[in-house]
Amino acid sequence: MYKKYEKVKEILKENKQEHLLIWYDKLIEQKREQLLDRILTIDFEQINELYKQAKQKKDFKECKVEPLSYIDKEKLSKEDKEKYEAEGKKEIAEGKYAVVTMAGGQGTRLGHNGPKGTFELEVGEKKPLFTLLAQTIKEANKKYNVTIPWYIMTSRENNYKTTDFFKRHDYFGMGEENIKFFIQNELPMVDVKGKILVDEAGMIKDAADGHGGIFEAMNKDGIIKDMKKRGIKWIFIAGVDNVLAKMVDPILTGLAIENKCLAAGKSVVKSNPKERVGVFCKKDNRPSVIEYTEITDEMAEARDENGELLYGESHILCNLFNIKAIEEIAKNKLPYHSAFKKAKYIDKNGVIVVPEVPNAYKFEAFIFDAFERLDDMAIMRVKREEEFAPVKNAEGVDSPETAAKLYLDYIKNKK
Ligand code: UTP
Numbered sequence: 477m478y479k480k481y482e483k484v485k486e487i488l489k490e491n492k493q494e495h496l497l498i499w500y501d502k503l504i505e506q507k508r509e510q511l512l513d514r515i516l517t518i519d520f521e522q523i524n525e526l527y528k529q530a531k532q533k534k535d536f537k538e539c540k541v542e543p544l545s546y547i548d549k550e551k552l553s554k555e556d557k558e559k560y561e562a563e564g565k566k567e568i569a570e571g572k573y574a575v576v577t578m579a580g581g582q583g584t585r586l587g588h589n590g591p592k593g594t595f596e597l598e599v600g601e602k603k604p605l606f607t608l609l610a611q612t613i614k615e616a617n618k619k620y621n622v623t624i625p626w627y628i629m630t631s632r633e634n635n636y637k638t639t640d641f642f643k644r645h646d647y648f649g650m651g652e653e654n655i656k657f658f659i660q661n662e663l664p665m666v667d668v669k670g671k672i673l674v675d676e677a678g679m680i681k682d683a684a685d686g687h688g689g690i691f692e693a694m695n696k697d698g699i700i701k702d703m704k705k706r707g708i709k710w711i712f713i714a715g716v717d718n719v720l721a722k723m724v725d726p727i728l729t730g731l732a733i734e735n736k737c738l739a740a741g742k743s744v745v746k747s748n749p750k751e752r753v754g755v756f757c758k759k760d761n762r763p764s765v766i767e768y769t770e771i772t773d774e775m776a777e778a779r780d781e782n783g784e785l786l787y788g789e790s791h792i793l794c795n796l797f798n799i800k801a802i803e804e805i806a807k808n809k810l811p812y813h814s815a816f817k818k819a820k821y822i823d824k825n826g827v828i829v830v831p832e833v834p835n836a837y838k839f840e841a842f843i844f845d846a847f848e849r850l851d852d853m854a855i856m857r858v859k860r861e862e863e864f865a866p867v868k869n870a871e872g873v874d875s876p877e878t879a880a881k882l883y884l885d886y887i888k889n890k891k
Contacts, residue, residue, distance in 0.1 A: 481512060483516075484515050488515065515680065523672065526663075541766060543757060543786045544757050560727045560729075563730035564730035569620045569621065572709040573712070576712065577626065578690060579715075580660040586717075587870050594638075595876070597879060599884055607648070609723070610645075610650065611648075612721070613626055613723065613724065623650070623654055625708070629659075658694065660685060664680050683840075686840025687840075688841025688842045689841050694806060703799055712795070717868065718792065718865060722862070722863050728740050737853055739853045741847075742795070744789075744860040745788050753791070755789055756789040762849075811845055818835060861885065
């Protein structure tokens, strides 16, 4: 242990991060060891690079941006709809379909104490988001007479509480062997001077590396292998917080198959040109998403001959991937973006600081950066009121109140 400590000290000195051991003497033996081990896994060069990039003014990559064509589910002919549905159904019923829920986020805007999936939505009775998602998968299992495996991405921070929640709910009767958890990577948060933060427990202040971390995590934790062993070909990936996510969708699957695409995504039409959402597009001839921070007013307002927004297909984090695409994407890291956030930490004098304004950079990868690694992607526009009810904020737009209303209206209309 002493040798390890000396080695860590040396590394920290080289990288001007000596303060990371400030709380070391106050830690119990086991935590000391954990801290040293964590420091030894930090790629300081990477963190330095990310810090430098974060400080630079964001320059959007010069590239050719064009609209990406899409299919409107509502406007599909009866024949096409039936054809896609039949193709997709076949894959699902043959056990080639899996669902992945990304539940590694911190849910800071919602402010719920615990993993977001355990947040209870008032829908007649209080139901946790995980319960609502489980219900959707169970209905599909029944409909297609199959057991669809469910994979859940957690973070180091919420993994225990998430897995414990499922245990306490007896895996919703779906069988423990059919629900698998995997933990995404994390990266240290750094302050405005590039110093890695020490958290309230004296350890490294780490944060989950964004939903784009999913591919690397699936690879590292043997999830891709597990899927292949089960004969899975199509994987639907969505967030934990859209209670209307139609996660088992034969039409989307059929559309991908018919168009020979290794991925497909669902969109809802942007409610107005200024809505703060990312929209599907083509960048240098590859599928992509342009963020609301990147899009020019002119592009946001542009309409086609039918009066539809040219860039109006919002990315709602509901995407389908072929296993081959996931394997390919997982071979190389996605780029990281930085966000400036409030982060509690221990300063170099050993004082806990609770900032009132953002003070630290968090580094995150975005799942949609993976789209650019694909030749093409099939986009299907779906109805917002049928498939998109996000729980993001504690109140106002995209809050439990709006999501519960959308959910209840949907159930009522379905009857
Ligand atoms: P959001 O970007 O809305 O983040 O994630 P969030 O963590 O839920 O909420 P805020 O921004 O802190 O308020 C969209 C989806 O991606 C997942 C989230 O759990 C959510 O389902 N996600 C996000 C991850 O799984 N890991 C991450 O690192 C980030």
